[in-house]
Amino acid sequence: MYNNDVILKKFKDNYAKDLILCQMGQDAVCYAEDFVITDFFYNKYKRVVLDNKKILEGKTVLDVGANMGHWGLLSLLNGAKSVTCVEPRGQYVNGLNKFSKMHGLDITSVQGIHSDIFELGEKFDVVMLGVITECIPDVYGFLQQLKAITKHVIILHTSLRDLPPGLCKMEKTYNLTHRTAVDPRSKGYLNNETGNQFDTKDWSSDDTSKEGVCFRWYYGIDHMTEIFKHFNYKVLRLEEHTQDALAGTVDLPGKFMQHIIVLEAEQL
Numbered sequence: 468m469y470n471n472d473v474i475l476k477k478f479k480d481n482y483a484k485d486l487i488l489c490q491m492g493q494d495a496v497c498y499a500e501d502f503v504i505t506d507f508f509y510n511k512y513k514r515v516v517l518d519n520k521k522i523l524e525g526k527t528v529l530d531v532g533a534n535m536g537h538w539g540l541l542s543l544l545n546g547a548k549s550v551t552c553v554e555p556r557g558q559y560v561n562g563l564n565k566f567s568k569m570h571g572l573d574i575t576s577v578q579g580i581h582s583d584i585f586e587l588g589e590k591f592d593v594v595m596l597g598v599i600t601e602c603i604p605d606v607y608g609f610l611q612q613l614k615a616i617t618k619h620v621i622i623l624h625t626s627l628r629d630l631p632p633g634l635c636k637m638e639k640t641y642n643l644t645h646r647t648a649v650d651p652r653s654k655g656y657l658n659n660e661t662g663n664q665f666d667t668k669d670w671s672s673d674d675t676s677k678e679g680v681c682f683r684w685y686y687g688i689d690h691m692t693e694i695f696k697h698f699n700y701k702v703l704r705l706e707e708h709t710q711d712a713l714a715g716t717v718d719l720p721g722k723f724m725q726h727i728i729v730l731e732a733e734q735l
């Protein structure tokens with residue numbers, strides 16, 4: 468189905484290999500050479516970028532928790548004016564900056580977490596929050612602040628299937644990297660390159676200091692909708708996708724659900 472998408476073909480043929488190599492290094496050369504667009508990738512791309520093309524065209528975009536910068540790059544290829552990515556892991560920040568320089572693209576990546584976006588001193592037409600709401604402890608305060616710096620918000624929202632939609636749940640986890648969450652108790656990084664806040668000992672079961680403990684926050688969809696209403700965000704789109712919520716979660720069948728949400732901030 469995605470063979471007809473000229474931009475996705477351009478992404479695969481002209482950019483994907485360099486993006487993977489800049490981000491992962493030469494160890495990923497086989498993956499980079501053999502990169503294919505899967506249905507899983509296409510479905511996410513369609514929901515996050517393609518279906519929002521009208522909102523993204525000619526606009527400045529901020530991608531929070533950008534990881535390798537794939538949605539930012541695909542937004543740019545679909546007509547966005549410029550893209551700024553914020554990501555805690557230095558490896559991906561440096562890799563994306565190297566890649567955008569190599570291809571002369573208007574993508575800038577900055578090391579930081581969600582709350583750091585308010586320190587950038589910039590406004591953006593569109594803010595993307597792709598699988599990142601569960602890393603934000605105070606989503607209420609965050610969405611309130613967000614209104615001041617953007618007009619549109621695109622959210623790929625992950626929650627738990629068994630969570631009553633009106634509620635939220637905090638889950639304790641052990642965090643070796645920034646992949647799942649950050650520890651707001653510690654400001655710095657143990658390792659700027661990886662973005663790690665903890666070492667392997669902190670993560671192990673004999674960690675008496677409990678440095679490696681952190682949390683995820685899952686917000687039910689009605690809970691989120693109430694917050695949108697509260698801060699006068701107009702919901703332009705809200706779709707539920709339960710079948711292909713997260714990659715690599717085949718061992719957790721049915722645990723997660725995902726929504727795509729598009730908001731327009733109504734200024735009071």
Ligand SMILES: C[S@@+](CC[C@H](N)C(=O)[O-])C[C@H]1O[C@@H](n2cnc3c(N)ncnc32)[C@H](O)[C@@H]1O
Binds near residue numbers: 646
């Ligand atoms: C699940 S990945 C999602 C990547 C991408 N946005 C997407 O939709 O495919 C979450 C990313 O957010 C980063 N991250 C984790 N905690 C964060 C936080 N508090 N603020 C910003 N980014 C965070 C992680 O390093 C990771 O790259």
